[in-house]
Amino acid sequence: MTKLIFTLSLIIFGVLAGYLIQILVRGKILQLPLTLIQLRVSLQKTALLFVMPVTIMSAIWVTNLTSPTISTLPIIGLSAIALGGLLSLLLARLFHLSKPQTGSLFVCGAFSNLGAIGSLVCFIFLGETGFALVPIYKLFEGLFYYSVGFPIARQFSPDQQLNEKFTIRIKNIITDPLIFVTVSSILIGITLNLLKVIRPDIFSNINSFFIPLGTIMLLISIGLAMEFKSVVRYIKACLMISWIKFFMVPVIITSIAWMLGLGDIQNALPLKVVLILSSMPVAFNALIPPSIYKLDLDQANACWLFTTTALLIVLPIQLLLLELF
Numbered sequence: 001m002t003k004l005i006f007t008l009s010l011i012i013f014g015v016l017a018g019y020l021i022q023i024l025v026r027g028k029i030l031q032l033p034l035t036l037i038q039l040r041v042s043l044q045k046t047a048l049l050f051v052m053p054v055t056i057m058s059a060i061w062v063t064n065l066t067s068p069t070i071s072t073l074p075i076i077g078l079s080a081i082a083l084g085g086l087l088s089l090l091l092a093r094l095f096h097l098s099k100p101q102t103g104s105l106f107v108c109g110a111f112s113n114l115g116a117i118g119s120l121v122c123f124i125f126l127g128e129t130g131f132a133l134v135p136i137y138k139l140f141e142g143l144f145y146y147s148v149g150f151p152i153a154r155q156f157s158p159d160q161q162l163n164e165k166f167t168i169r170i171k172n173i174i175t176d177p178l179i180f181v182t183v184s185s186i187l188i189g190i191t192l193n194l195l196k197v198i199r200p201d202i203f204s205n206i207n208s209f210f211i212p213l214g215t216i217m218l219l220i221s222i223g224l225a226m227e228f229k230s231v232v233r234y235i236k237a238c239l240m241i242s243w244i245k246f247f248m249v250p251v252i253i254t255s256i257a258w259m260l261g262l263g264d265i266q267n268a269l270p271l272k273v274v275l276i277l278s279s280m281p282v283a284f285n286a287l288i289p290p291s292i293y294k295l296d297l298d299q300a301n302a303c304w305l306f307t308t309t310a311l312l313i314v315l316p317i318q319l320l321l322l323e324l325f
Contacts, residue, residue, distance in 0.1 A: 004319050007124045011117060011311065014216040018223020036224050043221040049177060051214035052115065053185035058203040059132035060189030072260050073270060074139040077114075080253045080278045081144050085110030085152070087244045101237070103156025103289065104296040108241050108303040110149050111286035114138045116218035117308075118280045121315065122273055123211045125322060128204070129266075131211060133273045135186050142182065145285070153289035222284050222308075231302045238306035241282060245307055246314055250279035268325040275325075276318055281307035 021039075024030035032039060088109025092102035112118070114134065123131040192199070231238065254275045257263070262270040282304040290297040 003124050004316055007121055007315060008312065010120060010212060010216060011219060011308075014219025015223040015226065015308070017216075018220035019226050020223070021220070022224050022226070040221040040224045043217045043224075047214040047217040047221075048115070049181050051210050051217065052119075053181050055131070055207050055210045055214065056135045056182065057185040057189040057192075058199065058207055059128050060135065060186060061192045061197075061199045061203070063129060063132040063189075063193065070133070070136065070265075070270060072257075072262070073133060073136045073274070076253060076257050076260075076262075076274055077137040077277065078140040078144060079256070080249055081110050081112065081141065082148075083252060084112065084244055084249050085149065087248055088241070091240050091244070095236070095240075097237075098296075099156040100158060100290075100295045101299055103153045103293065104300045105237060105241065105303075106156070107149060107153050107286045107289045107295075108237075108282045108300055108307075109244050111145065111283040112245065112277070112280040113283040113308070114141060114277055114280055116215050116222070116284075117311070118277045120211065120215040121276050121280075121318070123207075125276065125319065126269060126272055128207055130269060130273055131207070132189075133270060134277065135182065137273060137277050139183075139186065150289055153295065154293050156295060157293035218284075225284075225287075226305065227301055231306055234299045234302035235306075237299050238303050241303045242307055242310055245281060246279050246310065250275060253278040263325060272322050272325055275321060279314060279318065281311060281314075 021030065021032075022036060025032060025036055034042065085106050086109075088105045089102065092105045097105060114137070118138075119131055119134045122134050254271070257271050257274040262268070262274060282300075284304065286304060287297065287300050289295060290300040
């Protein structure tokens, strides 16, 4: 219960702090040296390019990587992302959604908040060893988003200029600093682990501080751009995405992970990580394709806000299920 309250408190504090800053700045009560967009980008870059890579590297450094079963985690993570997108497209067709709504629903179903919220939940519920498996699970996340997710979303854009060479998409992936830094931190951690270099004790304290810090920075950046006005209008889409995110994907993906034997090693730690990460809410970057490709941005914003708020119900259920493993 203490872990649950602490997790929910951090999430609520981060989002509301960002939203409060947004209100104060827009009401001209608070003046900042940066615009809201500049502040949001600065927080995201600092968290994603410095704080989180340090925690990823140091956590993997001391993780047990000897089990071959662990190698299936990236494939399981990729499968969860693809499954969420596929189910979204099927529901969009079933309910005869427009092209902009279909594209928006697709990215909401595929893109999950594995970094800010997923890593925090794994760290608090499962400790540093659980957190260390998060970057392994989401290893192909960025690759899928840029090479598959964004191009599919563009196919539903009313804009007719949709032709983008495959080589350009690959170049964007390779040169993306976030992907480069994340993959580098994973490789450094794995190298130090396999070389059996003893990790200094100070890294344990660094992770205990940096993991919540990085998450709060990302959540504040989310609050800086949060809007509430469209949830009621898109309640059907919100319920569809919630059904996908919190039921279909975790049930199917966790079952596959169990059949692959992830519940038989490390006291079922990998299986617990899969359960948590396969049932995360819509990612904030799911709002990017609707914005740049002229899809239904209000629908995406509503699904993001609704599923994030639903964590108040989802996290207690997760904690109960984890006790059964």
